[in-house]
Amino acid sequence: MTDAYLTRLHEFTIILYAISVLLYFFDFMHNNQKANRAAFWLLSFVWLLQTAFLLIYMVDTKRFPVLTIMEGLYFYTWVLVSFSLLINKLLKIDFIVFFTNVLGFIIMAIHTFAPIREGTEIATQVISELLLIHITAALLAYGGFSLSFIFSLLYCVQFNLLKKKIWGKRLRRIPDLTKLENIAYLFNVFSVPLLLIALILGIQWASVQAPGFVWYDPKILGSFLVLFIYGCCLYARVTHKLVGKGIAYFNIACFLILLINFFLAGNFSTFHYK
Known part of the structure; x- marks a missing residue:
């Protein structure tokens, strides 16, 4: 090819x-x-x-x-x-x-x-089943978080349309607020354990094969921060301490932190390939 x-x-x-x-x-x-x-x-x-x-x-x-x-x-x-x-x-x-x-x-x-x-x-040298599972799980988790972010964004759009009493075909084509909130939550439920698995396998692989690996690597700390804030988001949703527009804004903030970690923290990593 x-x-x-x-x-x-x-x-x-x-x-x-x-x-x-x-x-x-x-x-x-x-x-x-x-x-x-x-x-x-x-x-x-x-x-x-x-x-x-x-x-x-x-x-x-x-x-x-x-x-x-x-x-x-x-x-x-x-x-x-x-x-x-x-x-x-x-x-x-x-x-x-x-x-x-x-x-x-x-x-x-x-x-x-x-x-x-x-x-x-470099890619050829680091091939291993462990690494493949780590990266694939992380990317699937990021995909799930992305969809959760978009549902929360639509929640905010729908909420504002209803608040301003803007009726029309566009409003009817967006699902109701409860459905949007529930689907965003389900994507987070799917993605949080996937990201945890990816981090565990990634650390295991790096500790064996990456000579520059340190546990306080910026990408690792950033990924655990992302996992922690999404865990807090799930906890707030399950315990009903934060619902509706509040949980939607929290979820959007979580995704923005994920993007910062993905695009910025990797530049300071000692063993992640750019």
């Missing part, structure tokens, strides 16, 4: 992805079901192309493609697209697909147009 072929595949996929997001935006603004259906089928085709690329890449490299930051971003985008299609199919919540894929498109663009970084030799 040549680099030129991979580049063309990425560019074609991101063009289709952009058209899909634009159609979803048009549907969001004008309640156009034809645009919604066209956007859904385009997004499904994007998912097929992404899946095909991942499979071809795995055959070509003989490993699961999550060992470098660029590979991780691509897999993260695939997780977001997969989740959004499932949600659209099972729950029929159109706006979730739109907001999720705005985020997914941004990550996909970063992956596609970022400068190529050297890392193949």
